[in-house]
Amino acid sequence: MDACCLCTPWNLAVAAAVLCVLYVLSKQFVFRKGNPPPGPRGWKGFMEILQAGRDDSLYEAAWGWAEKYGDMTFYTVLGQPICILNSADIVRRLMGSDEYKLLTSDRDLNVVSEFAWYNGKELFFTPYNSQTRQKRTLFHKMMGIYGEGVDKFESVVGNELDRILEEMDTARATGQDIPISQILSRSLKIILYVLVNGDIDPEKLSLDVVDTMDRYDNAVNRMLDMQTLTALTFFPPLRKVGKYKKICDDVTESKIEAEKIMFEDLKSTYQEGKVRGIADAILHFQSQPGHEWLDDENVKGFLTATFFAAHMTTRASLLNMVLTLTHHPEVAQRIQEEIESVLGDRIPRVEDRLSMHYTEAVILENLRYVSQLALSSLRSAREDIHIDDQVIPKGTQFLVNQWFFHHDPKMWDDPWTFKPERFLDESGVILPANHPVRKKILPFGHGLRMCPGETFARSRIFLFMVMILQKFDLLPPENETLPSCDPRENLKGVIRQAPPFKCRLRNRREAESSKE
Numbered sequence: 001m002d003a004c005c006l007c008t009p010w011n012l013a014v015a016a017a018v019l020c021v022l023y024v025l026s027k028q029f030v031f032r033k034g035n036p037p038p039g040p041r042g043w044k045g046f047m048e049i050l051q052a053g054r055d056d057s058l059y060e061a062a063w064g065w066a067e068k069y070g071d072m073t074f075y076t077v078l079g080q081p082i083c084i085l086n087s088a089d090i091v092r093r094l095m096g097s098d099e100y101k102l103l104t105s106d107r108d109l110n111v112v113s114e115f116a117w118y119n120g121k122e123l124f125f126t127p128y129n130s131q132t133r134q135k136r137t138l139f140h141k142m143m144g145i146y147g148e149g150v151d152k153f154e155s156v157v158g159n160e161l162d163r164i165l166e167e168m169d170t171a172r173a174t175g176q177d178i179p180i181s182q183i184l185s186r187s188l189k190i191i192l193y194v195l196v197n198g199d200i201d202p203e204k205l206s207l208d209v210v211d212t213m214d215r216y217d218n219a220v221n222r223m224l225d226m227q228t229l230t231a232l233t234f235f236p237p238l239r240k241v242g243k244y245k246k247i248c249d250d251v252t253e254s255k256i257e258a259e260k261i262m263f264e265d266l267k268s269t270y271q272e273g274k275v276r277g278i279a280d281a282i283l284h285f286q287s288q289p290g291h292e293w294l295d296d297e298n299v300k301g302f303l304t305a306t307f308f309a310a311h312m313t314t315r316a317s318l319l320n321m322v323l324t325l326t327h328h329p330e331v332a333q334r335i336q337e338e339i340e341s342v343l344g345d346r347i348p349r350v351e352d353r354l355s356m357h358y359t360e361a362v363i364l365e366n367l368r369y370v371s372q373l374a375l376s377s378l379r380s381a382r383e384d385i386h387i388d389d390q391v392i393p394k395g396t397q398f399l400v401n402q403w404f405f406h407h408d409p410k411m412w413d414d415p416w417t418f419k420p421e422r423f424l425d426e427s428g429v430i431l432p433a434n435h436p437v438r439k440k441i442l443p444f445g446h447g448l449r450m451c452p453g454e455t456f457a458r459s460r461i462f463l464f465m466v467m468i469l470q471k472f473d474l475l476p477p478e479n480e481t482l483p484s485c486d487p488r489e490n491l492k493g494v495i496r497q498a499p500p501f502k503c504r505l506r507n508r509r510e511a512e513s514s515k516e
């Protein structure tokens, strides 16, 4: 037979497909030198990994692997090594100890950074180099100047909190179930927007702005989902097909709108020497010596990624907290007793956290219980890492399995029960940060890339929660069922969220005076 007869387009396509499959399989089953940590291997392991990639069930599979393999689960996806860290101790050792921390503090550029954040110009998917260190310093400076503790910012936030309390009271007076998750989520975005923009009257903030940021954050959250991330990274042609194309288009389109609000409008009205909010503060640094690298894309990436990191995570904490307190009025009542004894009718301040131990314990327990960043961090190994008698190869992606170690029944009594008392000593005082129980949770990560927004997030959650409970009792809705507050029921995504819910509010002062 003529050899050319074999070269039909059909035969060539089949040959290409076979080569692709062989390539993929060789990548999957390639023999790794050294002794990597244990994990799913061989054909059975491959099927488990495939299954875990479907339906966003990686965190469930990771739970089973943690029970089977211990502190670390190592596997590969199409040649990409992944190491899941299943205990707080191993995270502390690999990300916090002098021996390893520099080897585990990079993040690789990925498709999300490419689409949403200007190819690594944000502060997330970047190597731990001098620019990243400068960005973290800038972040702390800006939060120090415009974040907690600054009267002007606090008074704008105070106005916004007053505004939503009024909005909630008006909604309460109608006698209807109120869409509390929607109200709080909007308000949180307004506060973050004020932080970026400066002195803006929240009343004047149009719904469009909030919706635009919501669309952008949701689109990025969908793209960050592990299964989507893997598909878009390893099979770039998928970016042009079906649901993956939609995900990519949503990010691209919503980014254009978001950057107008977060950057262009501000840059066009920026005046040197007049700083309205953190956007202006960072624009100011553009002209400072040593910041020549801080081009407009760096500023945009920095602002949009920070807004995303701040908004989706804090929203998850806040909404799950309100949902949990609606299910557990006995916990809400103890917070209210603390409010009565420490604050009375006075407006809460950030520093009141120091004397409200039970309330602080509720915030910590909520962070443990919800663990919205079930599998977080996405650091990569800078070099081969030798740990005990095992080798984690260079380029391995690390996932921190807080979902497991925050709920591991070997570490916690009744892990799926909400018990703030875990974080209190016998006299009701909050356990110190270096107490062994506190060291079992790492909701904000650990080491050189740990979350720089922890103080800001915890203080916002505190203020929201205290102001709401000072004024209202939270009651279940009457016309629909309150969703479960069990975090296993939360919506999936890289940052897991409570489903939308409604509740009823009872004005505490009115309820008291009607009793008298």
Ligand code: HEM
Residues within 6 Å of the ligand: 123, 124, 136, 305, 306, 309, 310, 311, 313, 314, 317, 373, 376, 377, 378, 379, 443, 444, 445, 446, 447, 448, 449, 450, 451, 452, 453, 454, 456, 457, 458
């Ligand atoms: C309850 C709320 C929050 C939680 C649970 C949370 C959690 C986390 C976690 C787990 C990481 C990865 C840390 C690591 O790899 O070790 C992270 C990174 C980050 N977070 Fe947060 N975060 C929250 C709120 C915030 C807020 C309010 C901001 C900003 C105001 C923020 C900004 C960031 C940034 C910029 C990073 C990347 C830091 C870097 O890579 O150097 N986060 N966060």
